[in-house]
Each structure stands twice: as C-alpha cells, then as structure tokens.
Amino acid sequence: MTDFPRDAILVVVEAQASGELEKAAPGLFGAAAAVGTPVALVLAAPGAGSAAEAAVLGAAHVLIAETPDPSALGVPSVDALAAAVEQVQPDAILISHSLNGRDLAGRYAARSRAAISADAIGVSRDDEGVVAHHSVYGGAYNVTSTSTFGAPVITVRQGSVDARATAQPQASETLAVTPSGKPAARIDSFEEAVAATSRPELRGAAKVVAGGRGLGSEEQFALVGQLADTLGAAVGASRAAVDAGYIPQSHQVGQTGVSVSSQLYIALGISGAIQHRAGMQTAKTIVAINKDSDAPIFEIADYGVVGDLFKVVPQLISALEARKK
Amino acid sequence: MKIIVLVKEVPDTYGDRKLNLETGLADREASETVIDEIGERALELALTYADANEGTEVAVLSLAPEGATATIRKGLAMGAGSATHISDEALRGADLGLTAETLAAAIRRVEFDLVITGNVSTDGSGGMIPAMLAELLDVPLATGLSSVQISDGAVSGSRPVESGVQQVSATLPAVISITEALPGPRFPNFKGIMAAKKKPVEVLTLADLGVTADNPDAARSIMLTVAEKPPHAAGVKIIDEGDAGEKLADFLIENRLA
Ligand SMILES: Cc1cc2nc3c(=O)[nH]c(=O)nc-3n(C[C@H](O)[C@H](O)[C@H](O)COP(=O)(O)OP(=O)(O)OC[C@H]3O[C@@H](n4cnc5c(N)ncnc54)[C@H](O)[C@@H]3O)c2cc1C
Numbered sequence: 001m002t003d004f005p006r007d008a009i010l011v012v013v014e015a016q017a018s019g020e021l022e023k024a025a026p027g028l029f030g031a032a033a034a035v036g037t038p039v040a041l042v043l044a045a046p047g048a049g050s051a052a053e054a055a056v057l058g059a060a061h062v063l064i065a066e067t068p069d070p071s072a073l074g075v076p077s078v079d080a081l082a083a084a085v086e087q088v089q090p091d092a093i094l095i096s097h098s099l100n101g102r103d104l105a106g107r108y109a110a111r112s113r114a115a116i117s118a119d120a121i122g123v124s125r126d127d128e129g130v131v132a133h134h135s136v137y138g139g140a141y142n143v144t145s146t147s148t149f150g151a152p153v154i155t156v157r158q159g160s161v162d163a164r165a166t167a168q169p170q171a172s173e174t175l176a177v178t179p180s181g182k183p184a185a186r187i188d189s190f191e192e193a194v195a196a197t198s199r200p201e202l203r204g205a206a207k208v209v210a211g212g213r214g215l216g217s218e219e220q221f222a223l224v225g226q227l228a229d230t231l232g233a234a235v236g237a238s239r240a241a242v243d244a245g246y247i248p249q250s251h252q253v254g255q256t257g258v259s260v261s262s263q264l265y266i267a268l269g270i271s272g273a274i275q276h277r278a279g280m281q282t283a284k285t286i287v288a289i290n291k292d293s294d295a296p297i298f299e300i301a302d303y304g305v306v307g308d309l310f311k312v313v314p315q316l317i318s319a320l321e322a323r324k325k
Numbered sequence: 326m327k328i329i330v331l332v333k334e335v336p337d338t339y340g341d342r343k344l345n346l347e348t349g350l351a352d353r354e355a356s357e358t359v360i361d362e363i364g365e366r367a368l369e370l371a372l373t374y375a376d377a378n379e380g381t382e383v384a385v386l387s388l389a390p391e392g393a394t395a396t397i398r399k400g401l402a403m404g405a406g407s408a409t410h411i412s413d414e415a416l417r418g419a420d421l422g423l424t425a426e427t428l429a430a431a432i433r434r435v436e437f438d439l440v441i442t443g444n445v446s447t448d449g450s451g452g453m454i455p456a457m458l459a460e461l462l463d464v465p466l467a468t469g470l471s472s473v474q475i476s477d478g479a480v481s482g483s484r485p486v487e488s489g490v491q492q493v494s495a496t497l498p499a500v501i502s503i504t505e506a507l508p509g510p511r512f513p514n515f516k517g518i519m520a521a522k523k524k525p526v527e528v529l530t531l532a533d534l535g536v537t538a539d540n541p542d543a544a545r546s547i548m549l550t551v552a553e554k555p556p557h558a559a560g561v562k563i564i565d566e567g568d569a570g571e572k573l574a575d576f577l578i579e580n581r582l583a
Contacts, residue, residue: 016488023487073493074456074466097452099444099469099486106456107466109422115544116421118451131549137342137448142552143349150544155453182460185467185495188481192489207582231583239505249471249506250485255338255447256363256505264582275338275447281557285582287573293564300557303576307565315570320583323574 002087002173004061007036009130010090010151012081013054014100015044017192021053023201024096024158029058031156032094033165035125039063041084041175043077045070051172058165062172063087068179074100075184076177078107083177085112090151092123092130097155105155111180115147121160121261130154138255138278157259159204199225202234202251207264208283210236210253212276213244214269214290214309221246223313224268230320236260236280238270254279268309272297289313326477327382328371329432330405331442331454332364334389334396338447349548350418351448353390360396363443365403365510367503371441372404372511374475382406384435388416388427394526401521402513408524413531415538420546421449423538425457430534432462439480440500444469455502465495471506 009032013025021042032038040059042049044066051062065080081104085093093108095101097119109116117132124131124144132154134143146152202208209231211224221241228235236253237246253260255275265283270276272288272295280286281300288301289309298304305312336342336356343355368385375381385400387393388411397408411431416423432440440462445452459466470482470493480501481494495501513521531538563569577583 018488073491078460099452099484102452103456103466103468106421106425106451106453107460109453110425110457110460113422113543115546116451116453117546118421118449118453136344140342140554140556141344142550142554143344144549145546146549148545148547152544152546182463183465183496185465185493185499187491187493189492190489191492231577249504256445264577274340278338282554283557285580286557287576289569289573293562298562299559301562302560303573304559304562305565305569305573306562307569311567312565312570312573315568316573317570319571319574320577323578323583 002061004039004088005037008039008088008090009036010041010084010088010093011038011059012041012043012093012095012104015042015048015050017045017190019048019050021057022096022098024098024156025054026057026164027159027161027204028094028096028156029165030163031123031161033058034163035123035130036091038165039088039090041065041081043067043080051170055170056167058168060168060171062170063175064172065175065177071187072184073187074103074107075180075182077104078111079180080175080177081108082111083175085151092151093153094123095153095155097157101155105153109153114150114153117145117152117154120154120156123154135282139282159201160261199228200232200234202236202258202260205234205260205262207231207233208236208253208260208262209233209266209268210238210270210280211241211246211268212238212270213240215241215246218246223310227266227313227317230317233264238276267297268313270297271295272300326378326380326438327384327436328374328439328441329437330364330368330371330383330385331428331440332368332385332387332396332400333361333446334358334387334393335361335446335448342448344551346551346553348418349551358393358396360399361443361446363445363503363505366505366507367441367443368400368403368405369508369510370473370503375404384409386428386431387411388424397526398521399513401524401526402517403511404517406524408526409529410526411529411534415531419538421451421453421457422543422545425454425461427531427534427536428454429458429461430536431529432458438497439475442500442502444502444504455500459500462500465499467493467495467499468502469504470501471504473501473503473507
C-alpha cells in the first residue's frame with residue numbers, strides 16, 4: 001500500500017464529459033499546496049479517469065475513481081471519497097463549492113460526522129491544523145473557521161484562489177471503492193453546454209462588465225458584451241437582467257449569483273441593490289454608469305458616470321479602440 | 326402525498342446585516358428577519374402541487390430561534406397545513422452538522438414523501454443541508470433543480486451543472502432542492518392569514534428529538550476569528566456632458582485597467 005504524506009491535503013476533482021478536470025481544479029491544488037502536500041481524488045466516468053492533468057496541476061499522488069454507475073447521481077462520489085480518506089488520512093479535504101461539490105461535501109460529512117467549512121475563499125495552517133477563510137455577508141466580514149477535531153471538509157468558492165501549485169511527476173493508482181448501496185437519484189440524460197464564447201469565465205475573472213435592467217432588451221444587452229470584448233472582460237448581470245431574459249442565470253452577480261472580486265467591475269444600468277452589491281463590492285476598482293444620480297451603486301463606485309449608457313458606452317468603446325492603435 | 330418544506334429565517338438582505346464581533350453569530354438585533362426568499366419559492370412549488378392534487382399535505386419545518394413565530398406563520402398563511410418549529414438554546418450557533426442532524430430527527434418522525442428546500446440560504450451560503458439530510462434519511466437526492474415535476478411516487482427536473490444540464494429523477498421518498506429559477510411566492514391573502522391562526526404549530530426541543538448538541542463523536546465547525554471589513558468607499562462621480570466616454574477611457578488607461 002502506498003505511504004501517503006503526513007501532511008496530505010485531499011483535493012477532490014471531477015473529470016468533465018470532455019475528459020478535462022473541472023474548472024476549479026487549478027485553484028484547489030493551488031490552495032492545497034500552500035498548506036500541505038496535495039493528493040488528488042479524480043472522479044470520472046468509466047474509462048475517463050486520467051492522472052496526467054492532476055499531476056500537472058500539482059498533485060503529488062493521484063487516486064482515480066471511475067464510477068461503477070454513471071447514471072447514479074452523487075452517491076458513487078461519496079463512496080469514493082470515503083474510501084480515499086480512509087487510505088490517505090488527510091489533514092483536510094478540499095472540494096469545489098459547486099453544486100456537485102456541495103452535495104459531495106454535505107453527504108460525506110453527514111456520513112463520517114466530519115465538520116464542514118463551507119464557501120471558503122482561502123486556507124491557511126496554524127499550530128493545530130488547517131483553517132478556512134471566508135468572506136461573509138457579501139464581503140462585509142472576514143471569518144476563519146476550522147474543525148474541533150479531525151480533518152475539516154472545506155468547500156472552496158470557485159475562482160477565489162489565484163495561487164497555483166507546481167507540477168509533480170505522475171504517480172497514480174486506481175482506488176478500490178466499496179459501494180454503500182445508498183439510494184441515488186438517476187441522471188436520465190445530459191445536454192452538454194456548448195461554449196459559444198471565447199470570453200473569460202465570470203468566476204475568477206480579472207475584469208467584469210455587467211449589465212442590468214437599464215439595458216432594456218436582450219438585443220441591447222449585446223452592448224455589454226461589446227465593451228467586455230474591448231476590455232477582455234467577462235460578462236455579468238443583475239438578477240433583474242436575468243429575470244427579464246437578457247442573459248442566462250450563470251451570469252448573475254450577487255447574493256444568489258456569482259461573487260466576484262475582480263480588479264475591475266463596470267456596472268451598466270444597474271441600480272446597485274444591496275443583493276447585487278453583495279456579489280461585487282470586494283472588486284478592486286468599481287465603475288458605474290447610470291442615468292439616476294441617486295442610484296446606490298454610486299456609493300461604492302470609484303468612478304461614477306451619471307449619464308445615458310447608450311451614449312457613454314459606445315463613446316467609451318471607440319475611445320478605447322482608438323487608443324489601442 | 327406528504328411534502329415537508331424547509332424554511333429558514335434569515336436577516337433581511339434588504340437591510341444591514343451584522344455579525345457580533347465577539348461571538349461571530351448573526352446580530353439579531355441589527356436586522357429585520359424574514360423567511361429566506363428561496364424557502365418561499367420551495368413552499369410555492371409544494372402549494373402549486375397541492376392545489377392541483379387533492380389530498381396533498383404540506384408542512385413547513387424550521388429550525389429557528391424562539392421569536393421566529395411570525396415567519397413560520399407566514400408559511401401557514403401562504404397555505405401550508407401545519408408547521409414544526411424546532412427551537413432550543415443549545416442550537417444557538419449550530420453548525421451544519423448539528424443543524425442537519427436535528428432537522429433529520431424531526432423529519433424522521435413523520436412519514437414523508439418529499440422534502441423540498443432552497444438550494445442555498447442567503448445568510449449561510451453553505452447549500453449543503455439538503456445533501457446532508459438525504460444522507461441521514463437514506464433517500465435519493467436531487468439538488469439545484471431549475472424546474473421540477475412531481476408525480477405520484479417520483480420527482481424529476483432539470484439540474485444545471487458546470488458543463489451542461491442534467492435531467493434527473495428520483496423515486497419517492499426523496500429530498501430535492503430548487504433554484505431561484507422557480508416561481509416566486511404567492512402573497513398570503515386575508516383568508517389565509519386568518520386561517521393560519523388556527524393551524525397547528527408544533528414546537529420541539531432537542532430533548533424531544535433525542536439529539537444532543539455536544540455529542541463527542543461528531544466533529545463541529547467552529548469560528549476562530551471575525552473581522553469587519555470597511556465598506557468600499559466612493560470615488561469621483563461625473564455628470565456626462567457629452568465626453569464621459571472619453572474621460573472614462575482616460576481613467577481606465579491611467580489605472581492600467583484597459
Ligand atoms: C433574496 C434576494 C436575492 C437577490 N439576489 C440578487 C443577485 O444575486 N443579484 C442581483 O443583481 N440582484 C439580486 N436581487 C434583486 C435585487 O434586489 C434587485 O432587484 C436587482 O439587483 C435590480 O437589478 P437592476 O439594478 O438591473 O435593476 P433596477 O434596480 O431596475 O435598476 C436599473 C437601473 O438602470 C438605470 N438605467 C435605466 N436606463 C438607463 C440608461 N439608459 N442609462 C443608464 N442607466 C440606466 C436606472 O437608473 C436604474 O438605476 C435579490 C433580491 C432578493 C430579495
């Protein structure tokens with residue numbers, strides 16, 4: 001049996017249908033490497049498990065678990081995690097705070113009576129073990145948490161960790177998993193999203209241009225994308241813009257959407273409701289364009305423009321384009 | 326069909342939300358509390374099914390401080406038939422593990438077909454209670470559903486994940502959680518509010534449920550430090566006089582942001 005490092009941090013990553021690891025993987029290994037030796041558990045469909053990418057991302061050792069039942073939702077992953085923890089005896093378990101990651105963390109913790117530190121934006125180590133760092137109430141508070149004993153199960157907010165681990169030589173093995181036989185929901189079908197855009201991913205983006213109800217229609221919302229492309233930024237939106245059907249929900253920034261801490265955040269036609277601010281007020285530089293000079297977004301804008309976005313934004317785009325030349 | 330809907334009382338996101346810097350717990354004096362909106366949507370889903378299917382029983386379940394009666398009554402006024410309120414001083418600051426264990430103990434006491442919850446609360450943002458409940462109750466789990474069909478004996482729906490959208494289904498009994506893509510709640514009408522006053526609200530303590538808060542076998546999550554961050558300060562605000570686009574371009578370039 002393999003001897004695992006005494007300071008092992010178990011990093012759980014899912015292989016996508018494409019074979020690539022989930023997008024959060026580089027950040028998870030980056031976070032793990034700062035507090036111990038990353039050991040990967042790769043969850044994959046039958047025949048799709050590969051150790052290569054995890055090793056490149058920094059895993060000193062890779063355990064591969066191919067699900068015995070690809071249509072069973074969640075349960076095979078929990079069984080695999082239980083088996084991996086048994087072998088590795090890690091100091092902490094890091095999982096993405098994605099929907100699947102939250103299910104896995106929750107089920108595993110309930111099964112093993114482990115403590116959860118949810119939605120962490122970073123990890124550190126103190127004398128007693130691994131500590132999770134959280135940004136709470138929309139960035140108004142910084143909180144740290146840990147487990148009373150045992151390895152904490154830490155879910156890490158997607159896009160929140162910039163650190164990356166150095167590549168490791170590939171060392172891997174197949175994990176033997178005993179199925180728990182717990183009842184699972186079935187995945188009856190799956191429609192893969194086609195990446196229609198070359199724009200940066202919203203989570204973890206360095207720059208974000210976001211549009212709100214002020215864009216007025218789905219057609220006019222295209223202006224947000226034009227400015228984003230000029231700046232090389234990701235596209236965000238308010239909930240009102242999502243509800244109005246201007247853009248899919250995955251672009252929603254705020255309390256119940258994505259939280260961003262970008263270098264630049266440009267809010268177009270967004271009033272700055274408290275629930276929107278909860279997802280973007282930790283951005284470094286905030287720019288707002290709004291025709292209402294009393295809009296609350298101006299209270300947190302480093303640069304505010306009171307004006308009609310349909311006039312200001314086209315002028316901004318041509319000014320930026322002109323200066324690029 | 327018996328549906329249990331989990332509702333959580335949270336600080337109103339429209340107001341100032343504060344943490345007590347000594348205990349790290351929510352400062353309940355600082356903000357108004359409301360039913361978390363996502364829980365109202367979960368209840369709306371259950372009530373819509375009940376409206377169309379006679380004989381459906383909808384019960385709300387909430388683990389909340391003693392004073393949370395008003396938010397629980399709101400669930401009854403919307404149309405739930407009964408409510409269970411778990412309240413115990415020992416639950417103050419309960420972590421996810423203890424919360425899930427307590428809720429599971431309450432759910433286990435009744436024969437249920439479906440437990441519906443929101444996907445993530447606005448105060449905790451953990452989004453793990455549904456998964457923990459499914460594990461503890463030994464039933465299938467379908468989380469993050471953006472559409473839901475309930476039928477006799479089964480539940481199904483769309484489940485958006487990172488790389489696409491799954492269609493999932495589960496036999497009942499099951500636990501599901503929903504996203505805010507589901508319809509918002511109905512407003513309680515006068516009749517509903519009056520009727521709510523006569524509906525049963527069962528109040529339970531940990532002792533009633535046989536749960537101990539300080540079980541030495543269970544690891545607990547503890548808060549180590551809490552610090553308040555200063556709010557993002559405002560900078561300059563200009564009024565467009567026909568050249569704001571140019572000026573903003575200057576600002577972005579000067580700050581190396583373009
Ligand atoms: C529990 C809960 C969770 C929520 N979660 C979120 C969330 O995650 N994200 C989120 O965004 N919201 C969220 N909301 C909703 C939030 O309260 C607001 O309703 C929403 O943010 C408003 O979006 P908006 O700013 O686009 O629309 P509005 O508030 O309608 O603002 C539109 C703005 O556009 C401006 N405008 C209009 N035309 C122009 C023009 N031509 N040029 C310039 N400016 C113009 C107007 O002056 C106005 O300020 C949540 C609410 C609740 C209760």
